Amino acid sequence: MIGKYHGVGVGFKPEHFKDIVESHPNLGFFEVHAENYMGDGGVPHRMLSALRERYQLSVHGVGLSLGTMGELDQKHLHRLKNVVDRYQPALVSEHLAWSSHDEAKNLLFLNDLLPIPYTQETLDRVVDHVDQTQTTLGRQILVENPSTYVAFSDTQMSEIDFISELQKRSGCGLILDVNNVYISANNQKMDAFEYLDAFPTQSVGEIHLAGHAEDVDDSGDKLLIDAHDRQIAPDVWDLYRHVIQKTGEITTLIEWDNDVPDWPTLYQEAADAQSLMAEIGANTHAAQ
Amino acid sequence: MQFSQTEFATNLFDPDAPAPAGVVDPAGNPAPKRYSVYKNNVVVSYLEALAAAYPACKNLVGEEFFNAIGRAYLQKKPPNSQLMILFGEGFASFVAGYGPAQQIPFLPDVARVERAWRLAYHSADIAPISRDRLGKLPPEQLGDAKLVFLPSVAIITSPFPVHALWQAAISLQPLDAIAPGAAESVLIVRPTLDVNVHNIDASFGPSIQALLDGNTLNEAAETGITKNENFDFSAMLALLIQSGAIADIKINNEGNK
Numbered sequence: 001m002i003g004k005y006h007g008v009g010v011g012f013k014p015e016h017f018k019d020i021v022e023s024h025p026n027l028g029f030f031e032v033h034a035e036n037y038m039g040d041g042g043v044p045h046r047m048l049s050a051l052r053e054r055y056q057l058s059v060h061g062v063g064l065s066l067g068t069m070g071e072l073d074q075k076h077l078h079r080l081k082n083v084v085d086r087y088q089p090a091l092v093s094e095h096l097a098w099s100s101h102d103e104a105k106n107l108l109f110l111n112d113l114l115p116i117p118y119t120q121e122t123l124d125r126v127v128d129h130v131d132q133t134q135t136t137l138g139r140q141i142l143v144e145n146p147s148t149y150v151a152f153s154d155t156q157m158s159e160i161d162f163i164s165e166l167q168k169r170s171g172c173g174l175i176l177d178v179n180n181v182y183i184s185a186n187n188q189k190m191d192a193f194e195y196l197d198a199f200p201t202q203s204v205g206e207i208h209l210a211g212h213a214e215d216v217d218d219s220g221d222k223l224l225i226d227a228h229d230r231q232i233a234p235d236v237w238d239l240y241r242h243v244i245q246k247t248g249e250i251t252t253l254i255e256w257d258n259d260v261p262d263w264p265t266l267y268q269e270a271a272d273a274q275s276l277m278a279e280i281g282a283n284t285h286a287a288q
Numbered sequence: 289m290q291f292s293q294t295e296f297a298t299n300l301f302d303p304d305a306p307a308p309a310g311v312v313d314p315a316g317n318p319a320p321k322r323y324s325v326y327k328n329n330v331v332v333s334y335l336e337a338l339a340a341a342y343p344a345c346k347n348l349v350g351e352e353f354f355n356a357i358g359r360a361y362l363q364k365k366p367p368n369s370q371l372m373i374l375f376g377e378g379f380a381s382f383v384a385g386y387g388p389a390q391q392i393p394f395l396p397d398v399a400r401v402e403r404a405w406r407l408a409y410h411s412a413d414i415a416p417i418s419r420d421r422l423g424k425l426p427p428e429q430l431g432d433a434k435l436v437f438l439p440s441v442a443i444i445t446s447p448f449p450v451h452a453l454w455q456a457a458i459s460l461q462p463l464d465a466i467a468p469g470a471a472e473s474v475l476i477v478r479p480t481l482d483v484n485v486h487n488i489d490a491s492f493g494p495s496i497q498a499l500l501d502g503n504t505l506n507e508a509a510e511t512g513i514t515k516n517e518n519f520d521f522s523a524m525l526a527l528l529i530q531s532g533a534i535a536d537i538k539i540n541n542e543g544n545k
Binding site (some may be wrong): 040044064076101152223 | 290316
């Protein structure tokens, strides 16, 4: 992996704030979505400042739209810079996706992580956007592998090749979202273990784990949805084991964003990841 | 390249639109159902953000009708900012002009309260004026002074019992006990962390609005008394001070803005 090992963390939800300050859980960090802390003041900033006093933070952007074919929104990039400058997080990350569309200077924010075809043109574009982001923030960011529901007839290269090239050319780090790998492997008819074995794990700074939902596609085949609304599936835990056998100790985040459970339930997911890390990760001398 | 983000984005908003050119399944076949996952994600996420911004309105009309209003609103005003925490601008005005919502004439005013609440919740942290500073202001110059309000301050004047309706709706209480004809005005202030929603004397409304618009205390007093001869200026000023609405008082010779 790259960077320091920050242990296991969870996505912070305001409804857990009281439990967290009262119990001071044994976690390495908390993750927040950058956009939720782009207001001017009030409770959100007060909570985040209190967390920051005790824990490392991972600031995860969901609105920068690195995959847009238009220009990167400089206003939003500077909002992100303000959050990063203020809270000095251990980790800053974004997605290999697009979420806004700029038509004749009228921004349309789609509030979802939308897929891109993997072509030379989109690669050049994303490399440029990651480069601008890292230059503005003055630090390396991590870019997350997506979960996808469709494919593109334009696609010229594999997701792994795209991500590897992006990493090499921009110098960014990566998030390996193991749940996304499981989802995309099912949805794109790939082998998840092969994907993990080919992934440039030496550039990964953070692993993500989350729960997913199940639907069906146009042919009636199983289609998995990146819902973040439940416990991590046993198959995803298996993939995680596989990854940490290879990487050793690696910063790991539990994401649970919808149908948010009570604090003990979420904390248990983190404790399960910590146990696996102690059992497998700590004994692995990463052969990288 | 077949892929167009414009087409991909545009088709998301049309339930009947096909998958954009070049969007396929892994075998290369057309995949409208797969594409519709994105359509659903986007609309659901918008409606959830709108419901988070207007919980009292949603409770008043029920989820189904709220989502119907929401879909119509989104057709007109899809989010133009990445800051979903501030999503919902102009919703009150939209509801006021939305035909099916006319049966609930107080809905736009409840929406105004909720919008002001949301903006106050995320507003900049500015402290109310100190007692010390208040005590040192020269009383003879106060008439020409102007108020600097906390950025959270807003006033909503309504012909409906908007405070009672908002409070009942937000806490899922029945509306039966609320007298429908009672006009209410609301002052919103966030002096520290909690957003306070004050049910204020309706005669204070025009005068507070005049102060918010940058008029002097004398001018605001006149506005208040013109609109209502029983208007009590001192009581209004006391309320503004006690609620923490005032950040500072600018005396003329201190460089009035």
